[in-house]
Amino acid sequence: MPLVNNKVGDDCTVGTDKVLVDGKAQVDSLIKVVACYRHLASCVGGCTDSLQLRDELRQTREKALKLSVSICNHLTSHLRNKSLPEGQRKEMELLWVAFSSSLELLHVDMCKVFNISDIFSLANTDALVQTGLQGGGSEVAARALSLPDLNIAPNPTLPAGLESQERSTMEQEISQMDRMIDDMEMKVNVMRWMVESHGPQHAEALSSSDSASLALLSVDEEQPGHQPPCQRSNIHVLLLLFAVVLVAATLSVCIIFFT
Amino acid sequence: MTIRNPLRDHGQRYRPRIACLKKAEKVLLEMQDLKTGVKSQPQRLVITTIPHAITGEDIIAWLADRFQVDTQEARSFGSMLVALGYIYPLQDHKRLVIKPDASLYRFQTPYFWPTQQWPVEDTDYAIYLAKRNIRKKGILEVHEQEHYNRLHKWMNHKWDFIVMQAKEQYRAAKERKKPDRVVFDCQERAYWVVHRPPPGTVSAMDYGLDRLIDPNADEAKTPDFYARIMIFTQQSIMRPRVKSSVSLGALVKYCATYNNHDPFLSKCLPSNPWLTDDVTYWTLNMPYVEIPTKMRVERWTFSFAELLSDPRGRNDFRLFLKKEFSGENLAFWEGCEDLKWGEAATMREKAEHIYKTFLARGAPRWINIDGKTMEITVKGLKHPHRYVLDAAQTHIYMLMKKDSYGRYQKSPVFKETVKKAICPEEHHFTDAQLEQNAKKRRPSLSPIILRQMEQEQRAKMAANVDITQLCRFTTPVPHLAVYSGITDFPSANASPSLPFLAHSPACPSPISVALDSTSASERRVEAGEGEGEGNPAAQAPAGGNVSKSRMALSLQRLLKRGCTPATLFASLSPKCHSAAGTSSRIQPISPDQPSQAPPRRIGNFFQIKVDIPPECRIYPIESEDEDEENRAASRGGVGAKEIICPWESLTPQNGTG
Numbered sequence: 001m002p003l004v005n006n007k008v009g010d011d012c013t014v015g016t017d018k019v020l021v022d023g024k025a026q027v028d029s030l031i032k033v034v035a036c037y038r039h040l041a042s043c044v045g046g047c048t049d050s051l052q053l054r055d056e057l058r059q060t061r062e063k064a065l066k067l068s069v070s071i072c073n074h075l076t077s078h079l080r081n082k083s084l085p086e087g088q089r090k091e092m093e094l095l096w097v098a099f100s101s102s103l104e105l106l107h108v109d110m111c112k113v114f115n116i117s118d119i120f121s122l123a124n125t126d127a128l129v130q131t132g133l134q135g136g137g138s139e140v141a142a143r144a145l146s147l148p149d150l151n152i153a154p155n156p157t158l159p160a161g162l163e164s165q166e167r168s169t170m171e172q173e174i175s176q177m178d179r180m181i182d183d184m185e186m187k188v189n190v191m192r193w194m195v196e197s198h199g200p201q202h203a204e205a206l207s208s209s210d211s212a213s214l215a216l217l218s219v220d221e222e223q224p225g226h227q228p229p230c231q232r233s234n235i236h237v238l239l240l241l242f243a244v245v246l247v248a249a250t251l252s253v254c255i256i257f258f259t
Numbered sequence: 260m261t262i263r264n265p266l267r268d269h270g271q272r273y274r275p276r277i278a279c280l281k282k283a284e285k286v287l288l289e290m291q292d293l294k295t296g297v298k299s300q301p302q303r304l305v306i307t308t309i310p311h312a313i314t315g316e317d318i319i320a321w322l323a324d325r326f327q328v329d330t331q332e333a334r335s336f337g338s339m340l341v342a343l344g345y346i347y348p349l350q351d352h353k354r355l356v357i358k359p360d361a362s363l364y365r366f367q368t369p370y371f372w373p374t375q376q377w378p379v380e381d382t383d384y385a386i387y388l389a390k391r392n393i394r395k396k397g398i399l400e401v402h403e404q405e406h407y408n409r410l411h412k413w414m415n416h417k418w419d420f421i422v423m424q425a426k427e428q429y430r431a432a433k434e435r436k437k438p439d440r441v442v443f444d445c446q447e448r449a450y451w452v453v454h455r456p457p458p459g460t461v462s463a464m465d466y467g468l469d470r471l472i473d474p475n476a477d478e479a480k481t482p483d484f485y486a487r488i489m490i491f492t493q494q495s496i497m498r499p500r501v502k503s504s505v506s507l508g509a510l511v512k513y514c515a516t517y518n519n520h521d522p523f524l525s526k527c528l529p530s531n532p533w534l535t536d537d538v539t540y541w542t543l544n545m546p547y548v549e550i551p552t553k554m555r556v557e558r559w560t561f562s563f564a565e566l567l568s569d570p571r572g573r574n575d576f577r578l579f580l581k582k583e584f585s586g587e588n589l590a591f592w593e594g595c596e597d598l599k600w601g602e603a604a605t606m607r608e609k610a611e612h613i614y615k616t617f618l619a620r621g622a623p624r625w626i627n628i629d630g631k632t633m634e635i636t637v638k639g640l641k642h643p644h645r646y647v648l649d650a651a652q653t654h655i656y657m658l659m660k661k662d663s664y665g666r667y668q669k670s671p672v673f674k675e676t677v678k679k680a681i682c683p684e685e686h687h688f689t690d691a692q693l694e695q696n697a698k699k700r701r702p703s704l705s706p707i708i709l710r711q712m713e714q715e716q717r718a719k720m721a722a723n724v725d726i727t728q729l730c731r732f733t734t735p736v737p738h739l740a741v742y743s744g745i746t747d748f749p750s751a752n753a754s755p756s757l758p759f760l761a762h763s764p765a766c767p768s769p770i771s772v773a774l775d776s777t778s779a780s781e782r783r784v785e786a787g788e789g790e791g792e793g794n795p796a797a798q799a800p801a802g803g804n805v806s807k808s809r810m811a812l813s814l815q816r817l818l819k820r821g822c823t824p825a826t827l828f829a830s831l832s833p834k835c836h837s838a839a840g841t842s843s844r845i846q847p848i849s850p851d852q853p854s855q856a857p858p859r860r861i862g863n864f865f866q867i868k869v870d871i872p873p874e875c876r877i878y879p880i881e882s883e884d885e886d887e888e889n890r891a892a893s894r895g896g897v898g899a900k901e902i903i904c905p906w907e908s909l910t911p912q913n914g915t916g
Contacts (some may be wrong), residue, residue, distance in 0.1 A: 028423065035427035039435070042443060047311070047370030053406055098420035101382065105424070114367045115376070130291045130299055130311040131368045132442045139434040197418040201411050202392050 019078060020088065023095050023144065026071045027102070033064045034102045034109070036144030039137060041109045045120040046131035054122070054166065056141035057113060063145055064106055065173060071099050072180055079188045094197065096190050107177050114170050123152070185186075271469040274378055280343065284372065287345045290321065291366050297321045302349060302363055307438045312349060312363040319359050334359060342463035344373050347449030355453065355463075365442075371450040373464060376475050379454040382421065385410040387451055389425035402457050458697065516561055520554055528554070530686035536696035537686060541703070546570040547716055553680045560668060563660040567592075570716075577720075579672040580663060587624035588655050590662070591617045597653035610643040618651070628654045782915050 038061045043053055079092050096234055120225060283876055290296045296577050302312035315337070323333035337357035340346050341364070346353070349363040357364070390408045391398055411418060414561060432440050456462045478484060519525050522533075522540070551571050559566040559575075566572040575588075580586040594613040601609060616625045618636060628636075632650045639647040667673055688696065 031420070031423050035424055036431045038428060039431050039443070042368055042370040042446065092417060097416050098423070098488050101417045101420045102424070105382070108380070112370060112374075112377065120369065126292060126294075129287070129369060131446070132302075132309050132311040132365050133368075133439050134310070135436045135439050137435070139436075140431050143431055143434050147360075170591070180527045192416045195416040197415055199419045199422050201408075201418070202389075202396070204454060217631075 019074075020091050020095075023071065023074055023078075023092070026067060026074065027095050027098050030064060030071060030099065030102050032123045033060060033067060033144045034106050035196060036140045037064060037106060038109055039140045040144075041113045043131075043133060043137050044113050045116045045129055046133050047128050048131075048133045048136050049120060049122065049128050050136065051122060053136055054117070056137055058166065058169075060141055060144045061110065061173060063168075065176070068099070068103055068106070068177075068180065072184060074189050075099060075105070076184065079190070090195075093190050093195050096188065097192060097195050100184065103177065103181055103184075107174070107181070109175065110170065110174050114167070114174065116166070117163075117170075123163075269471070271471045273470045273473045273475075274375065275466055275468075275470050276375055276474045277373070277464075277466055279339075280373055283340055283343055283345055287340065287366065289325070290318070299458065302365075304441070307441075309438050309442060312365055313346075314361050314363060315358045316360060318346070318357060318364065324496055330359070339463065342453070342624075344371070344453035344464075347445065347452075349445065352445070352449060353448055353452055353457065365445070367449060371446055373453070382411055382414065382417070384451065385414060386425045386428065389422055390429050393425055393429050399446060400457065403455075406455065469775045474604060520558060526685070528552070528685055529683040530688070535686060535688050535693060536700055537688070538703075540684070543681070543683060547574070547712070551676070551680055553677075553682045556677055556680045563656075563664045566664070566667075575672060575676055576663075576667055579667045579670050582670075582672065583663070585663065586616060587626050588659050590624060591626045592655050592659070594650055595648045595655075603645075606645065607643055610640060610647060613639055613648065624653060626651075647678060684855060831877070 037057070040053065040060060041058050043049060044057070075092060075096050079089070079096060084092065297313045297317050299308045299311045299313050301308040318337050319330055319333045322328070322336050323330050326333070326336070328336075334357055337346075338355070341348065341357055342355045344355075345367055346357075346364045347367055348356075348358075349365060351358075351362070384406065385566060388403055390412075391403075392407075414421065432443060435443070453462070454464060522531050527540060529539050529543075530537055532540050542548075544555060547570055555569065555571070559569065559572045568577055577586060577589055580589050591613065594609070594617070598606060598609045598613065614622075614637075616622055617624055618628075618633065619625075628651050632654050636648060636651045
């Protein structure tokens, strides 16, 4: 987003620039938290479901709600400010759209977790679906909460009232989100068809070092038609072999040469 | 945007309940049980092993054992579970079937199970595709790329969000351990294969139309709710019953007859557009095509309804009837259909027009319906509504069906059509051609254009109508002045009626000579004429144009009333001379006559109350006595607001009213 490059020489816009930058940072972190929440939510009901996971979910949820409340206030106050210049307003509206979309995603995820935890109670671990997952979501939760490490002593016992308490808390949080979303829509009128996004259609590839997991995935598929990944992994293997051969040849040459 | 306002929201957006989902969930929970479920084994990959993989044959064996069914059925059941998305294949992930061999499957995590409550969102799909693009550019398949472009266009306002979220999800996934990351990727991929299948595949999640009411919402048990249930059950009880042998026989006959004509059950020539994306079939079977196909023509012989419902067939039939000079039947039937299905605003005019054209005595295209039906119709026309011509329409329909339809099928017109009908060759497309066809798909003609075409057709029809086809019944029969009298009511004048009575018999007499039909209704008319004539005679005509004194007014009315038939038919009746003689009586008023006669005339035979009570009374088919009473009663009460019917031509007053 080009917001950060918006070094307008005008003094009076410096303040609003800061506002924008602030808002953007907050929205970015909300997006991050929502993404992590989704990853954690996908583990619920599976074999790695545990109290710890639920706890992590709860913490992530709280953080997300806190962030969203603050963004809501921030953006609402600025968008209702009629004296906002046009360029700033457009940027604000973009942020607004991003914020409301993340809220929707979070809302759906929360509802899903609520329902799934309804069906899959932790008391009966046999019923949890064997999904093939092995590790928990601790790293993801750590990322969400922006903590380097998550040190939670796992609680072995299951207090009787914990689940129902959690459920009621979740219900409250979900209804709080509903109210916030409704409020948002009532207070600020952002016409979504007027908002234009800046970014490219295709996100650029983040890193090329992910070919390993790609290789894992492609080994799964034994389709003859699915050529490119197989060829790619074949090429990697061949290259590796070639490199090894080369090294061996060099070594042997060195040995012969120096002996 | 998922924010909804439940109060003013009338959109149909709730998916209907897919009842099998809950049942499949139960089965799945049993299946994955460690002790009693399907045996699982670890899946060995290059670097790691991932547990909880199950083989296809194990699944099928377990299902066959659990439900005590044979392997074929267990296999279909297993395939259904895979198609719904509860189990996903690890190899060959795009084909959602169970293979009865050692190919591996895994259970889907509950987060990705198909649910009733939350429809699959396009936002999520966009994020997923963006994530795949991030991982490796160019990995998207053609249909996925198309989806991606389309979503980019429609969700442009949140595209930044989508890209950002995709990146964040990707980074969050990298925090996880490798095997878990692989599993999550497989899960997500399987989810989207189920919910966004590639084109040409059958999706188990197809569910038809969306509903207006949320099936997940609990319905409040209000009195209205129970009232609805009561009405429903009462109506179920009142439904007429048919013996199952009869109804099943009808079903079997229908299936046998139409089996070859169903494009899905049997071969469709040239090719089924839904399967091959080639629209020749539809263009050959357009509503008003010149040369119909053989199958279409064969369908016309199945039943008369088929012939009439097909526009091309109807045209053919119309041509045949034109040659036989009985086109008015079909025209009347079409007019009635138009009345039934048309707009309410023009209903009255249409009813009048139809009456004038087809039903009135001396109408240009008089149709032959029996007296009883005619009475009912005419009575109903006093308070016209959509179904007022139903009885007559049914009569004519039966007439056409029993008589003309048979002759049509033996006629040269039909034989010519059968000879010219085409039978297209079957297409044989290769796979490459099929793909080409799929790419060349275009939307069909817009409904606006289709409607314009239909209107043009109708205009052409109307222009070609041969109104001058007179049949032997088009001689004007004027004595039905009595009917004319019915509509206006004598709000007053018992006293003037006596002298009027003296006049009335005199007037119709010359005309009655001209009578050549003696239906019972007419006889009755004559009987009732005496009393009827007097009352209506005193009735006020088209109001507003008479500003004389009351007495003078009533006298005028009397004279007009009593003698209008005479004057009107004077021009038409072959025996007009005698009638003309009586017309001398009305000479004094004759200057007024021309201006007033048209509106009055109309008022006579066809008075439509504009103050019709909201609930239109539907006159049931009653006995003749009741008819009499009703007629007499209705004479007494109707207000006199007449409608001007611009009726100048041949047929004047038709008292069939």
